Amino acid sequence: MAKKLLLEKAHVEGIRHYDVYRREGGYAAVEKALKMEPAAIVEEVKKSGLRGRGGAGFPSGMKWSFLAKPEGVPRYLVCNADESEPGTFKDRYLMEFLPHLLIEGLIVSSFALGSNRTYIYIRGEYAWIVGILEQAIAEAKQNGFLGKNILGSGFDCEIYVQRGAGAYICGEETALIESLEGKRGNPRIKPPFPAIKGLWDCPTVVNNVETLAAVVPIMNMGGEEYAKIGVGRSTGTKLISACGNINKPGVYEIDMTISVEEFIYSDEYCGGIPNGKRLKACIPGGSSVPILPANLLLKTAKGETRLMNYESLSDGGFATGSMMGSGGFIVLDEDQCVVKNTLTLARFYRHESCGQCSPCREGTGWMEKILTKIENGKGAMSDIDLLWDIQRKIEGNTICPLGDAAAWPVAAAIRHFRDEFEWHVNNPARCQTQNYGLAHYADPIHVPA
Amino acid sequence: MVKFSEDKLKEVQSMIDRYPKGKQKSALIPLLHLAQDEFGGWLSAETMDYVASILGIEPIEVYEVATFYSMYNLKPVGKHVFEVCHTGPCMLNGSDHIIAYIKRKLDINVGETTADGMFTLKTVECLGACGYAPMMQMGINYREHLTEAKVDAIIEECRNKQ
Numbered sequence: 001m002a003k004k005l006l007l008e009k010a011h012v013e014g015i016r017h018y019d020v021y022r023r024e025g026g027y028a029a030v031e032k033a034l035k036m037e038p039a040a041i042v043e044e045v046k047k048s049g050l051r052g053r054g055g056a057g058f059p060s061g062m063k064w065s066f067l068a069k070p071e072g073v074p075r076y077l078v079c080n081a082d083e084s085e086p087g088t089f090k091d092r093y094l095m096e097f098l099p100h101l102l103i104e105g106l107i108v109s110s111f112a113l114g115s116n117r118t119y120i121y122i123r124g125e126y127a128w129i130v131g132i133l134e135q136a137i138a139e140a141k142q143n144g145f146l147g148k149n150i151l152g153s154g155f156d157c158e159i160y161v162q163r164g165a166g167a168y169i170c171g172e173e174t175a176l177i178e179s180l181e182g183k184r185g186n187p188r189i190k191p192p193f194p195a196i197k198g199l200w201d202c203p204t205v206v207n208n209v210e211t212l213a214a215v216v217p218i219m220n221m222g223g224e225e226y227a228k229i230g231v232g233r234s235t236g237t238k239l240i241s242a243c244g245n246i247n248k249p250g251v252y253e254i255d256m257t258i259s260v261e262e263f264i265y266s267d268e269y270c271g272g273i274p275n276g277k278r279l280k281a282c283i284p285g286g287s288s289v290p291i292l293p294a295n296l297l298l299k300t301a302k303g304e305t306r307l308m309n310y311e312s313l314s315d316g317g318f319a320t321g322s323m324m325g326s327g328g329f330i331v332l333d334e335d336q337c338v339v340k341n342t343l344t345l346a347r348f349y350r351h352e353s354c355g356q357c358s359p360c361r362e363g364t365g366w367m368e369k370i371l372t373k374i375e376n377g378k379g380a381m382s383d384i385d386l387l388w389d390i391q392r393k394i395e396g397n398t399i400c401p402l403g404d405a406a407a408w409p410v411a412a413a414i415r416h417f418r419d420e421f422e423w424h425v426n427n428p429a430r431c432q433t434q435n436y437g438l439a440h441y442a443d444p445i446h447v448p449a
Numbered sequence: 450m451v452k453f454s455e456d457k458l459k460e461v462q463s464m465i466d467r468y469p470k471g472k473q474k475s476a477l478i479p480l481l482h483l484a485q486d487e488f489g490g491w492l493s494a495e496t497m498d499y500v501a502s503i504l505g506i507e508p509i510e511v512y513e514v515a516t517f518y519s520m521y522n523l524k525p526v527g528k529h530v531f532e533v534c535h536t537g538p539c540m541l542n543g544s545d546h547i548i549a550y551i552k553r554k555l556d557i558n559v560g561e562t563t564a565d566g567m568f569t570l571k572t573v574e575c576l577g578a579c580g581y582a583p584m585m586q587m588g589i590n591y592r593e594h595l596t597e598a599k600v601d602a603i604i605e606e607c608r609n610k611q
């Protein structure tokens with residue numbers, strides 16, 4: 001069993017409540033942190049090597065050290081609980097089962113950053129979790145861990161939960177800030193970065209739920225100890241939400257040294273593919289990251305075993321690799337159609353584009369239309385090239401990375417599965433009823449007995 | 450005429466108190482949720498104007514927001530709204546089949562409401578329940594691991610709530 005730093009207590013009876021959480025050692029990180037200098041906490045987080053768990057993987061300690069501290073201006077910490085990247089449902093799990101872990105992480109982080117008013121921005125659809133979090137906040141407050149002069153330290157802090165209302169783009173940090181200000185979720189042009197000018201034009205740090213929860217074990221064990229877990233620049237543990245065609249979908253906390261193969265096939269994790277089917281492809285880090293065919297998923301182009309960590313998953317760049325992303329792990333078995341899967345993702349990005357930039361607004365619409373044509377047997381060979389051309393014209397030409405996120409899945413599908421697109425064009429009558437590609441893509445290593 | 454009760458007005462005030470002075474516009478999104486729940490499950494122009502007056506902002510600022518977010522209904526919906534996810538991971542687990550089944554069973558298309566005003570069917574994008582697919586949202590709850598039998602039971606449950 002891999003070491004668990006976040007979910008270890010997830011199944012302790014009553015852990016959602018303060019008394020049980022406290023009895024299990026909860027809030028020790030706050031007690032420790034409030035006796036330290038805020039800058040020393042930032043230093044511990046730097047030493048831990050923690051990288052943002054929201055998708056970009058930016059070093060958290062470094063991000064914290066960029067926060068501007070002008071005299072007399074409030075600073076804000078905002079927890080990003082918008083979790084809307086298809087395939088991702090780990091933050092939901094953490095908040096539902098261990099709300100106090102997040103609150104504890106938020107208190108420590110608020111103290112480190114000097115935020116007296118901290119917001120959790122949660123996607124509107126997670127409505128029932130709002131109550132769970134507010135209950136945990138109220139309990140923490142009753143016990144002196146929130147409010148005025150926490151544990152006699154002189155530090156005041158309140159945490160508020162803000163519900164969104166259905167918009168993937170509000171997960172992008174500047175769109176999230178706009179939304180928190182009561183506006184449409186249109187991303188801002190950067191710079192200025194939120195660390196300088198964020199919520200209500202004040203210096204702001206936006207971090208993912210899992211990132212902020214990880215601050216608790218970092219405080220408890222020290223940054224150096226945390227950094228010893230994992231491998232290379234992939235320190236600590238990572239939550240992976242696994243879904244698609246696997247026997248045991250769910251949220252797993254992994255030590256980033258295990259192989260992708262072990263993750264998919266071992267009973268401790270996904271438990272293999274249902275009905276003895278073979279592995280065709282996988283999107284390992286949420287819908288935005290490149291899809292990989294089975295052979296490139298299990299081994300890198302160099303023939304090395306691919307591991308479940310930032311470096312290994314991106315080995316080979318976009319030509320032969322993918323990304324860790326948000327940890328949304330989507331598995332496709334041999335019966336699945338890559339064109340259809342790509343179409344649902346293209347539709348998602350068209351739906352979620354905020355519409356500010358033409359390449360994203362128009363391009364996502366065109367990609368959906370062309371994919372619909374191909375999927376329904378009405379496409380031409382030239383449509384595949386057109387699709388490729390459109391995605392290239394979106395990438396890098398937009399205000400926020402949603403444009404790239406829409407382009408990458410389409411690009412990777414064509415890069416690795418071009419013959420499946422061509423088969424759709426050549427077999428209009430069969431493309432709705434039959435899947436192509438088994439012989440080509442299904443993983444030859446795992447032919448069921 | 451739309452107007453919050455005294456109790457709800459207290460709730461509104463506590464929403465506004467979450468933000469620094471002068472930043473009450475931040476309460477707009479939670480306030481619209483509350484208004485939608487209170488005033489018939491959708492946001493009429495009258496409701497939106499009322500919300501604008503509470504926050505002391507222009508009605509256009511409310512319309513801008515209400516039209517951006519997918520959870521706000523800008524026209525009346527049925528008593529029970531089935532919002533079935535059809536994004537990749539749910540599709541891989543048979544959401545197409547579930548949507549087709551609900552369409553047949555209720556005899557409506559996606560985006561329509563049954564003649565008796567009981568049910569509305571919508572398709573939505575990923576709701577963060579991909580591991581428990583296929584799934585749908587109904588009110589504030591998720592219904593996961595959907596099968597035909599589960600859909601039947603849910604419809605029955607809604608009819609019995611009458």
Ligand SMILES: Cc1cc2nc3c(=O)[nH]c(=O)nc-3n(C[C@H](O)[C@H](O)[C@H](O)COP(=O)(O)O)c2cc1C
Pocket residue numbers: 051052053054055056057058060080081082083084085168169170171172173174206207208209211212400401402405
């Ligand atoms: C379109 C888009 C959607 C995003 N959605 C989320 C999200 O749902 N949750 C999240 O934590 N980060 C999301 N991000 C990343 C955030 O912009 C930001 O990088 C992150 O919250 C920073 O936190 P971290 O450093 O702790 O990862 C998204 C980014 C983009 C471009």
Ligand code: SF4
Pocket residue numbers: 169186187352353354355356357358360361398399400401402403
């Ligand atoms: S890239 Fe798309 S989502 Fe991002 S700002 Fe431009 S139009 Fe909006």
Ligand code: FES
Pocket residue numbers: 086087088534535536537538539540574575576577578579580582584
């Ligand atoms: S794809 Fe349906 S909940 Fe994520």
